[in-house]
Amino acid sequence: MPELPEVEIVRQSLHKKIKKKSIKKVIIRNRNLRFKIPSDFESFLKNKKIIEVSRFSKYLIIHFQNEDYFLIHLGMSGTIHILDKKKPLKFTNTSFYHSPFLPKKHNHAEFIFDSLKVIYNDPRRFGFFEIINNYQDLQKRFKLMGPEPFSDKFNLNYVVNYFKKKNKDIKSFLLDQRFVSGIGNIYASEILFASKINPFKKAKRLNKNECLDIISNSKKILQQAINKGGSSIRDFKDISGNKGTFQKEFKVYQQEGANCKRTKCKGIIKKKITSNRSTFFCVSCQK
Incomplete structure (x- = not known):
């Protein structure tokens, strides 16, 4: 999708x-x-x-x-x-x-x-x-949908208050359009890797710095993907003949079994399927 x-x-x-x-x-x-x-x-x-x-x-x-x-x-x-x-x-x-x-x-x-x-x-x-x-x-x-990641409404106060007493894991929240609008499976995995957060960590256990990292990396990674024309998974081109090249930047998505690309990390990228979705993460540096 x-x-x-x-x-x-x-x-x-x-x-x-x-x-x-x-x-x-x-x-x-x-x-x-x-x-x-x-x-x-x-x-x-x-x-x-x-x-x-x-x-x-x-x-x-x-x-x-x-x-x-x-x-x-x-x-x-x-x-x-x-x-x-x-x-x-x-x-x-x-x-x-x-x-x-x-x-x-x-x-x-x-x-x-x-x-x-x-x-x-x-x-x-x-x-x-x-x-x-x-x-x-x-x-x-769009009243029942959450703010876009680029919106000023997607801020620390909003995220911290939303996560209070929530038992659902953070990856599920990033995919939940009622929390934040527009993030899908590919970018959720990349955002959490950049934030050094395990996708299955309970949202209520995230501290303020982790919440700030999620906010910052959501904006950063989505903007990078837009700048690079999106992720052209099947390597096709748009009307200008340009290919989306963000897939070359993937750190974890579709990288199962690869060595972690983070400097000094010796972890391996793992794939786990939950609710028919593939989640990719480093078993070592995503805590």
């Missing part, structure tokens, strides 16, 4: 390509995504002018001129492809998941502009679309 950095790369590509453009036509080939696309979806979006593409957590937010909003969540396997008539693109994929080229199957929706087509592809159909009618409803939509 794309995590915050990968969704941010998609956002940047879309913002660059469709800002200030109007949707001329919408074609829905399959309405059965995670939530069924309503019958008036096409007419609602037709002739809407886009003023911005933003993001919250793993959600893409299309802002329209009349203050309506269109949310896109990519789910497990969703990708967005851009076809440009004026400047044909060798690589159509705005992210690094699945084929860099437009697939022939599972193209469920097309958003047609004057010289562009934006196509939503999703083999597993866990992604979804959502229309929001005003800013107040947009705020309510």
Whole structure:
């Protein structure tokens, strides 16, 4: 599943390509995504002018001129492809998941502009679309979600108070979107390694310095991943022909059996599966 950095790369590509453009036509080939696309979806979006593409957590937010909003969540396997008539693109994929080229199957929706087509592809159909009618409803939509790691609200006071008397392990909290929004399995493992914290340590046992390390390393690692184009696990390219290279920076993720990369640590990276998720950590320096 794309995590915050990968969704941010998609956002940047879309913002660059469709800002200030109007949707001329919408074609829905399959309405059965995670939530069924309503019958008036096409007419609602037709002739809407886009003023911005933003993001919250793993959600893409299309802002329209009349203050309506269109949310896109990519789910497990969703990708967005851009076809440009004026400047044909060798690589159509705005992210690094699945084929860099437009697939022939599972193209469920097309958003047609004057010289562009934006196509939503999703083999597993866990992604979804959502229309929001005003800013107040947009705020309510994310009310139950935690702050993003980059937010000023993700601070020591918030984290310490949230962890009080909590028996759940810290790795589970980093994946819990009610606590913090946008972190997934890859980056949770990397953040905890950078913080020298065992993923299975109870949250209530973390001291203030450990909480500060988690806050700091969350911001640092996610920003590094964005700067490097995300993690291109399958080594594919985006619409500019660039590859996400953060996977070259992995210290623990998918490093099972390797020597710890921390200087002077002689530990080995271990993999443990809990709740169908793989957790990677150093058995020596993550306490």
